[in-house]
Amino acid sequence: MDQHENSAAQLLDRASTIVIKVGSSLLIDRARGRPRVAWLHALAEDIAALREGGKRVIIVTSGAMAFGWPRLGLARSDVVTERQAAAAAGQTLLMSAWDNALAPHDIVAAQLLLSIGDIEAERRGANARAAMQTLLSCGAVPVVNENDSVATEELRFGDNDRLSASVAQLADADLLVLLSDVEGMFDADPTDNPAAKHMPYIAAITPQIESLAGVSSSGVGTGGMATKIAAARFAAAHRCATIIASGQAAHPIEKLRAGARATVVGVAAQA
Secondary structure (H helix, E strand, C coil): CCCCCCCHHHHHHHCCEEEEEECHHHHEECCCCEECHHHHHHHHHHHHHHHHCCCEEEEEECCHHHHHHHHHCCCCCCCHHHHHHHHHHHHHHHHHHHHHHHHHHCCCEEEEEECHHHHHCHHHHHHHHHHHHHHHHCCCEEEEEECCCCCCHHHCCCCHHHHHHHHHHHCCCCEEEEEECCCCEECCCCCCCCCCCEECEECCCCHHHHHHCCCCCCCCCCCCHHHHHHHHHHHHHCCCEEEEEECCCCCHHHHHHCCCCCEEECCCCCC
């Protein structure tokens, strides 16, 4: 993959099946514990535009636990049972938010909850793949989240970056878009170093690239650049390119198509 011929905009134009991962820091108004409704509706418009262009779109979404904590009157916790309870209480709010955003475009939002066992076990993985392909063939947008309400610490993806890469594999996707609160990869932490240089293209994920990956300090999400790079490596091993981009502003996909800054990880990056 040549960086001059494979910008984020060009990849979006060429892709046939796109997985878009949305982090909880984008979905949640932290002050109120509620969805960022206007932002989510703008993203839904972007998704509708992709579908009008003949593309199949799958959403991998975080946010159930983040919605669930205030709903149950609980503080954020590492206690497994409390995390499960928060996920169960928040999942209905999360799906309602997606349904309300996509419905004006006559798009059916179809909930699909997965665990690591669903992906890795041969029979359940085949079932998950079949369910996803059927939903796509029916014109629905699968909205995927980890099944946190029954997961344990030993059987958790830990973040939806990894889940999104596995979903891309299941769906035979050719593009994974990781939306978060950063514009991609830098050669240093831009919050600490104003001179940090943006990296628009990564041809290979080397130990040096991995050492540059930082950890999110948003206070909402559980991922970081390290998990995004790991997800991109996994996706690349299955011939799926990755775009790591900021989703903070409205219409993040439209902005990528217009040339917004992002990091593209090529399909050879697992080497």
